[in-house]
Amino acid sequence: MKIKTKIAALTGIVSALLICSAVQASEYEITQEHKTFKQNGEKVERLQVKVGDTVAFRNGDRFFHNIYSLSDTKNFDLGSYRKGTARSVTFDKVGLAEIECAIHPEMYMEVEVIR
Amino acid sequence: MKCLKNMRGSGRMVLTALGCAALVVLSANAKVDNDPYLRPEMVPAPADNAPNEARVELGKALFFDPRLSGSKWISCATCHNPALGWSDGLPKGIGEGMKELGRATPTILNTAYNKLQMWDGRFRSLEEQALGPIQANVEMHKDMKALIAELKKISGYSEMFEKAYPGEGVSEKTLAKAIASFERTVVSTESAFDRWRMGDDHAVADEVKRGFSLFEGKANCSRCHQGFNFVDDGFHNIGLKGNTDQGRFAKVPVKVLKGAFKTPTLRDIELTAPYMHNGAYKTLEEVVDHYSRGGDMKEGLDPNIEALNLSKQEKSDLVAFMKSLTGKPMDITVPHLPN
Numbered sequence: 001m002k003i004k005t006k007i008a009a010l011t012g013i014v015s016a017l018l019i020c021s022a023v024q025a026s027e028y029e030i031t032q033e034h035k036t037f038k039q040n041g042e043k044v045e046r047l048q049v050k051v052g053d054t055v056a057f058r059n060g061d062r063f064f065h066n067i068y069s070l071s072d073t074k075n076f077d078l079g080s081y082r083k084g085t086a087r088s089v090t091f092d093k094v095g096l097a098e099i100e101c102a103i104h105p106e107m108y109m110e111v112e113v114i115r
Numbered sequence: 116m117k118c119l120k121n122m123r124g125s126g127r128m129v130l131t132a133l134g135c136a137a138l139v140v141l142s143a144n145a146k147v148d149n150d151p152y153l154r155p156e157m158v159p160a161p162a163d164n165a166p167n168e169a170r171v172e173l174g175k176a177l178f179f180d181p182r183l184s185g186s187k188w189i190s191c192a193t194c195h196n197p198a199l200g201w202s203d204g205l206p207k208g209i210g211e212g213m214k215e216l217g218r219a220t221p222t223i224l225n226t227a228y229n230k231l232q233m234w235d236g237r238f239r240s241l242e243e244q245a246l247g248p249i250q251a252n253v254e255m256h257k258d259m260k261a262l263i264a265e266l267k268k269i270s271g272y273s274e275m276f277e278k279a280y281p282g283e284g285v286s287e288k289t290l291a292k293a294i295a296s297f298e299r300t301v302v303s304t305e306s307a308f309d310r311w312r313m314g315d316d317h318a319v320a321d322e323v324k325r326g327f328s329l330f331e332g333k334a335n336c337s338r339c340h341q342g343f344n345f346v347d348d349g350f351h352n353i354g355l356k357g358n359t360d361q362g363r364f365a366k367v368p369v370k371v372l373k374g375a376f377k378t379p380t381l382r383d384i385e386l387t388a389p390y391m392h393n394g395a396y397k398t399l400e401e402v403v404d405h406y407s408r409g410g411d412m413k414e415g416l417d418p419n420i421e422a423l424n425l426s427k428q429e430k431s432d433l434v435a436f437m438k439s440l441t442g443k444p445m446d447i448t449v450p451h452l453p454n
């Protein structure tokens with residue numbers, strides 16, 4: 001009995017947390033197709049997000065990509081990953097992040113992080 | 116118009132009437148026009164340096180002129196020799212004082228289409244690149260100021276510069292622009308593979324066709340060697356044995372770039388042995404063996420590379436395909452240098 005209530009309470013808290021984060025932060029998906037960053041099938045040069053938002057980078061090409069940024073706003077290296085898979089970054093600071101692919105330097109976009 | 120823009124072949128700006136006629140026929144075929152495996156007629160050039168005959172002629176003279184070097188015996192063509200597929204046939208280049216350079220001399224064929232120049236992509240344009248080797252101590256070892264002063268004293272050159280770049284003078288900038296203009300005429304010519312793509316089924320043997328299927332399919336080559344120039348303008352560590360050169364990593368410090376080099380063109384590949392940035396392989400057979408076993412150094416290996424375990428037949432098919440990429444010989448004439 002006791003255990004059950006605990007679990008119920010825990011589930012409550014967890015779902016509350018999930019809902020909270022869903023309200024506050026958004027998730028975006030950027031795909032890589034033909035060595036181009038795209039959002040909903042359109043080439044994207046700059047994406048505006050709010051502090052706390054997450055961007056998933058999904059590889060739509062039959063070869064690997066390696067998305068990274070060396071900018072102060074967000075310094076990250078997602079490593080190399082294959083077609084169909086995605087890796088995410090959460091932007092936690094206001095500013096401009098220059099996003100590139102290490103393997104294909106012609107791939108470039110910016111993420112503008114605002115309050 | 117199209118014919119005038121075309122610079123297929125040896126740097127001649129105007130094609131013969133026959134060439135024009137052939138191109139018109141070609142353009143009428145939409146399928147051929149859109150084929151990513153055929154070289155686009157237009158050679159890209161910056162807006163402030165559109166090639167013309169005077170610019171190409173000046174650039175060609177400079178390219179072949181050893182007076183551009185400190186020793187006065189090394190020209191661009193010493194290392195980028197048209198008789199050796201615009202390379203030097205050596206595992207690594209040899210420069211000033213017969214000293215060996217750190218890397219192999221790449222061909223300059225189709226460099227006009229490159230997004231970045233050099234094995235590590237450190238230069239953006241051919242204009243930027245051209246000034247590098249002249250001043251590099253290990254290559255041509257020449258002081259730029261002194262060179263410009265010397266060129267100004269050669270009256271033939273003053274005239275050529277004036278014709279090519281009216282009012283711009285003899286300068287570092289016009290020197291680089293002229294050399295780049297010449298390099299933009301060094302582009303791949305029609306190969307048996309191209310004739311096959313254009314519809315001539317008998318242009319290549321069956322082994323070539325099988326090799327091409329492998330190249331695009333099972334052997335995964337086209338994950339990196341893409342389109343008519345067989346490049347992805349990208350950088351990869353293909354796991355060469357004993358390599359200690361950091362390559363692209365020195366420029367962009369991201370883990371995957373340790374030991375990564377720019378994907379080279381496969382056009383005229385038969386003519387430019389030995390292969391790789393360090394001249395590791397003497398033959399195309401050795402190169403295919405390398406890929407078949409999935410490279411040697413597993414540390415930092417590009418994830419696109421995996422062991423292929425190709426059969427003997429598959430290996431020779433791949434080599435046959437690569438040999439079908441050799442274009443018709445360019446009829447390049449050696450310039451008379453101005454005095």
Ligand SMILES: [Cu+2]
Binds near residue numbers: 035064101102107
């Ligand atoms: Cu990429």
